[in-house]
Amino acid sequence: MxxxxxxxxxxxxxxxxxxxxxxxxxxxxxxxLDGNSLGVLPKTAAARVADVITREWGQDLIRSWNSAGWFHLPQRLGDKIAPLVGAAPGEVVVTDSTSVNLYKVLSAALAIAAEDAPGKKTVVSERSNFPTDLYIAEGLCRERGYTLLLVEPDGILPALIGDAAVLMLTHVNYRTGAQHDMAPLTAAAHAAGCLAVWDLAHSAGAVPVDLNRAQADFAVGCGYKYLNGGPGAPAFVWVNTRHAERFQQPLSGWWGHAAPFEFTPGYRPASGITRYLCGTQPILSLAALECGLEVFGAAEALxxxxxxxxxxxxxxxxxxxxxxxxxxxxxxxxxxxxxxxxxxxxxxxxxxxxxxxxxxxxxxxxxxxxxxxxxxxxxxxxxxxxxxxxxxxxxxxxxxxxxxxxxxxxxxxxxxxxxxxxxxxxxxxxxxxxxxxxx
Amino acid sequence: MxxxxxxxxxxxxxxxxxxxxxxxxxxxxxxxLDGNSLGVLPKTAAARVADVITREWGQDLIRSWNSAGWFHLPQRLGDKIAPLVGAAPGEVVVTDSTSVNLYKVLSAALAIAAEDAPGKKTVVSERSNFPTDLYIAEGLCRERGYTLLLVEPDGILPALIGDAAVLMLTHVNYRTGAQHDMAPLTAAAHAAGCLAVWDLAHSAGAVPVDLNRAQADFAVGCGYKYLNGGPGAPAFVWVNTRHAERFQQPLSGWWGHAAPFEFTPGYRPASGITRYLCGTQPILSLAALECGLEVFGAAEALxxxxxxxxxxxxxxxxxxxxxxxxxxxxxxxxxxxxxxxxxxxxxxxxxxxxxxxxxxxxxxxxxxxxxxxxxxxxxxxxxxxxxxxxxxxxxxxxxxxxxxxxxxxxxxxxxxxxxxxxxxxxxxxxxxxxxxxxx
Missing domain, CATH: 3.90.1150.10 (Aspartate Aminotransferase, domain 1)
Structure with missing residues (x-):
């Protein structure tokens, strides 16, 4: 019974x-039972965002870029996501959307593959991957002369043999809830001379993830699902430190510059994950996301x-x-x-x-x-x-x-x-x- | 005296x-006197965003994508910006950051130039343009095999002669406050077989702009300066209707898909400016921006x-x-x-x-x-x-x-x-x- x-x-x-x-x-x-699509409202968010609006924006205005720490919100929030995905402090930034961040990391992965394995010309993913991931990959593959090979789950390992340059997977499937085993798939990709890019949209805050232990290469994820960051909350991006400084991602905006306030005309990428930033970020939405992330701080004690x-x-x-x-x-x-x-x-x-x-x-x-x-x-x-x-x-x-x-x-x-x-x-x-x- | x-x-x-x-x-x-950097707080914004947080997100949750119209905020806000920049309804969307939007339109401009004027291999801009514009252009030029030529204001017209494919200018200079005359510069570009891309960051809501009358090709602009959308408010993008459906911009995410909720694996760009969307947008920040735009509705009557x-x-x-x-x-x-x-x-x-x-x-x-x-x-x-x-x-x-x-x-x-x-x-x-x- x-x-x-x-x-x-x-x-x-x-x-x-x-x-x-x-x-x-x-x-x-x-x-x-839809927190996998849009998480619920943390109790602190309304008052926090109201304070950002009325005091930080309304009263302190431009000064809040310094005094309220707006400028470093992408890093501050990234450090709160890092322990949830097996990343170290300083390895994650919160910015832009998952799709935009996937474009950045997949561009970087293809650039690295072009140097390290120039003969390999295929990006492997799952046919049932979340469509936006496939759309982004489709565009980049066409532009860079790669083939996007879509396979069923049991076709992933066979597809790595041959000319696979990048394996791009979503860790937990949005439709079925099926979870890939990140560490062995990443190891298999590496054994085949292929990089592993992971989308953690349905994983971060929902299931344990250990990017560094798995030696993954790149990862992106979503702020508004299990992290409870609010509708359309900015996304996050992680890059393995062995790759972080190797390539300049294509969305080379001023927030990713080594010295954004020197206003010099030539682009010099910042060190580390900060170079994966591009333009000015939506502060109100970041403030709400921080409230969602703080609950994981309370969860840590339990x-x-x-x-x-x-x-x-x-x-x-x-x-x-x-x-x-x-x-x-x-x-x-x-x-x-x-x-x-x-x-x-x-x-x-x-x-x-x-x-x-x-x-x-x-x-x-x-x-x-x-x-x-x-x-x-x-x-x-x-x-x-x-x-x-x-x-x-x-x-x-x-x-x-x-x-x-x-x-x-x-x-x-x-x-x-x-x-x-x-x-x-x-x-x-x-x-x-x-x-x-x-x- | x-x-x-x-x-x-x-x-x-x-x-x-x-x-x-x-x-x-x-x-x-x-x-x-810093509204050119971050505009002040509209009185309606605190209550509006509080309602989005407590009712639309907190109570109605995922249903608000339909019932509160979240999904169409980029178009709804775009239609409120359109009359400020001489665009027609349906020609503008609000999304992402100015830098990201510039990447999209400059990519499209280069793709069009590659077809229409394949011998032209230079992007012309001003040395004192806002640096992020130059950084984005620098990256795209390197990737696509173009030269980024930076000139002084009096060097713009001479630079158009020859192999200029795209003229990329900021309408009002961030440092000096000097304003270009959009219509004759655009006409000069066209006469030279060159496309004109305009950054309206310091123009929209500050000075009259008439993109359609000037027959400009592409434009982007900022939500948090003269439009008073709040810190890091999303930016906007406009594409002349003669180009809008001609090219698929590279950030081909699901919000720009012709049928995003069919979840089909192949990308089919939406018609018109909607294809310039990419990923899910920050709803709280969009809601605040709408309050700033509504003041221009009141200004219209005056x-x-x-x-x-x-x-x-x-x-x-x-x-x-x-x-x-x-x-x-x-x-x-x-x-x-x-x-x-x-x-x-x-x-x-x-x-x-x-x-x-x-x-x-x-x-x-x-x-x-x-x-x-x-x-x-x-x-x-x-x-x-x-x-x-x-x-x-x-x-x-x-x-x-x-x-x-x-x-x-x-x-x-x-x-x-x-x-x-x-x-x-x-x-x-x-x-x-x-x-x-x-x-």
Whole structure:
């Protein structure tokens, strides 16, 4: 028999991370399982940003570039992200968007490959990688004379043999929640004479990452998902110190200059990761992100990413168990791997029919997950890796479990709502069938 | 005899734009002449951003991408900037930083030039252009096999003859406040078979700009100066409709995709200016910028940019007149052109000695301008264009006059403080001699 509501409540009571939930605003009547898309609001953010607006901007004006430390926010926030991804202080900056940062690091990786392995002319990635990563790579490959080779997960290792110059992967897949094993894949890339670029959009703050231990080459990541930095919060970029000073990234703006206030006409890149900055950054959005990052400081005292990972796996295990028992017979398949080592912090369910309407019916009940259409990349290869047994690529119901603020009782209620939506046929109401322009 | 304080007060009383000042927070005891670097706080911004944080993010969470219109903020704000720069609705998007946007449009310009004029291999700019523009151009030129030719203002037209592919200029010079005449320079570029790229960082919201009438090719500009969008507010980008769909800019992220939510692996650029978007944008900073742009809506009813220009010139004329009469004999030179057609919305004074300390002494008195060191580009060619008669390139005291919120009485008091600082020798106090890391 599946765990009872009382059992789930007991799990919350004994959860050593339970106090972290109090750092966030959680709307009444909402079970928020979409923190993998936009994290919730840290309680400190409204007052912090208000202070930046009214005092730092409104009263101190231009002086705040010095007095409030605006100019060094990219480095200050980078140092707060560094321990979450296995980077050292001074190795990370927060700036621009994930897509722009990927352009910078992939440019650098290709420039290094052109020197170290000039015969290699292929960039390898996954067909089901987040599309913006593929778009950025597609453009750079065309410009630099490289081929972008897209493979299924089991095709990655074979693709490294031959003329692969760069392996570009997203650590946790946005659609399936499947997690790559960073260290051995990076080692395999290196053994094949290939650089490894990692996108940590669905990893940073969600699963343990150790970039330096894995000897990864480049990484980028997102501020507004598991880091709870607010809508469109700036992204981050990390470069292995062995590469950091070797190449000047193409977006050579003044914030990455060695002496930006000398206003000299020739570009001299700053040392280290600072050269990955470009233009002036949005201070209000950076201030909100800092509030999200500070919660990880509080989490550190309670066991940090290791403890968060333990809870994340307990939450997703519980969700899978409850769905499989309480929602059996309703055509749901499990897309996310059962194997802990291969699972991120989300669970994706597949259904051949009605996935969109089911998600809408859940949202109407206050259970916020999201919908992703059947894999648009090929119609093959992105089939559920476990569980469903179906062929082809059904639509997906996606549920993120942020261990900072999701509790075990939340999981129980979410599944109870899902059960009711399915059993009553509520999802078949006309109101849930119309797709919005943006989902 | 120079205008009296009472005369200046009478000018304020009869100023048809006087009411616009009430849209802004102006700190007590401060005369803010640095709006050309960071504009002041619109009164609506604190409440607007608080609502975005507490309601749109905190309560509505991911749903706000649709319900609050987050996804279309780049276009919505672009449409509010369009009338300020002579662009049509749908021709401008707000996104990323000025430097990143310059990279996009200069890439596009070079791609077009490569097709239309493959023999032309030079990008022409001004030696005293804002350095980040030169850094971006330097990198792109190296990558694409172009030469970046930097000339003095009187060398621009001669440089267009020959193999110039792109003319890249900042409309109003950040150091001197000198304004180029956009239409004839663009026409000269076109006559020479050359594209014209304009940086409007010190123009948008400060001086009338008519990109379409000038038939300019590409333009970028800044959100946090005269548009009062807040520290590091996102920038804007405009592309002439004749070029907009011709080229796919290199930062091909998902926000510029024709169907970003189809999540297909191949990049298909959106139509029009939307393809100049890349990644997810910082919503809090965009919300603040919208407050700054709304003031221009109120200004439109009072005569818009034409009325703002009239007042701007009256303010800078008054400042020049008062400085020349009341501060005579203190070694100040006038760097900014006297000719209205060549003047932006700032006035720069030169002094061979003590400029930094004088600016610091003024700031201590609440008169906030800023300091720029003697032209670092060459030591020649950026000498004062009028007035000082000195050779070489002295340091600069820079004062911006934003007609939305600066009054004529402010100008009178600013000059009175300058006079006192100079006459008393106050600027020679040791406290004003130490340079900060960031000015």
């Amino acid at each position: 599946s765990p009872s509501l009382n059992h789930c409540r007991a799990l919350d009571t004994s959860d050593p991370l339970r106090a972290l939930r109090d750092h966030f605003v959680l709307p009444d009547g909402v079970i928020y 066991g940090g990413m290791a403890a968060l990972r333990t809870k994340s796996l307990a939450l997703t295990d519980l969700f899978i168990e409850l769905v499989e028992e309480r929602c059996a017979g309703h055509g749901l398949g499990l897309v996310t791997p059962r194997d802990h080592a291969q699972r991120g912090s989300q669970v994706c369910l597949s259904r051949n029919e009605g996935a969109y309407a089911i998600v809408q019916a859940l949202i109407k009940r206050g259970v916020i997950g999201d919908f992703r259409a059947g894999d648009p990349s090929t119609g093959s290869g992105q089939a559920p890796s476990t569980g469903s047994g179906r062929t082809g690529s059904p639509d997906i119901l996606r549920f993120g479990f942020t261990p900072l603020y999701i509790g075990f009782e939340d999981v129980w209620h979410a599944v109870e709502h899902l059960k009711q939506v399915l059993e009553t046929g509520e999802w078949q109401r006309p109101e849930f069938k119309q797709k919005h322009a943006v989902t | 120079s205008p009296s304080l009472n005369h200046c007060r009478a000018l304020d009383t009869s100023d048809p734009l006087r009411a616009l000042r009430d849209h802004f927070v102006l700190p007590d005891g401060v005369i803010y 005569g818009g940019m034409a009325a703002l220009r009239t007042k701007s010139l009256a303010l800078t004329d008054l400042f020049i007149e008062l400085v020349e009469e009341r501060c005579a004999g203190h070694g100040l030179g006038l760097v900014t052109p006297r000719d209205h057609a060549q003047r932006g919305s700032q006035v720069c004074l030169s002094r061979n000695e003590g400029a930094y300390a004088i600016v610091q002494a003024l700031i201590k008195r609440g008169v906030i301008g800023d300091f720029r060191a003697g032209d670092p580009s060459t030591g020649s060619g950026q000498a004062p264009s009028t007035g000082s008669g000195r050779t070489g390139s002295p340091d600069i005291l820079r004062f911006g006059f934003t007609p939305l919120y600066i009054g004529f009485e402010d100008v009178w008091h600013a000059v009175e403080h300058l006079k006192q600082v100079l006459e008393t020798g106050e600027w020679q106090r040791p406290e004003f001699k130490q340079k900060h890391a960031v000015t």
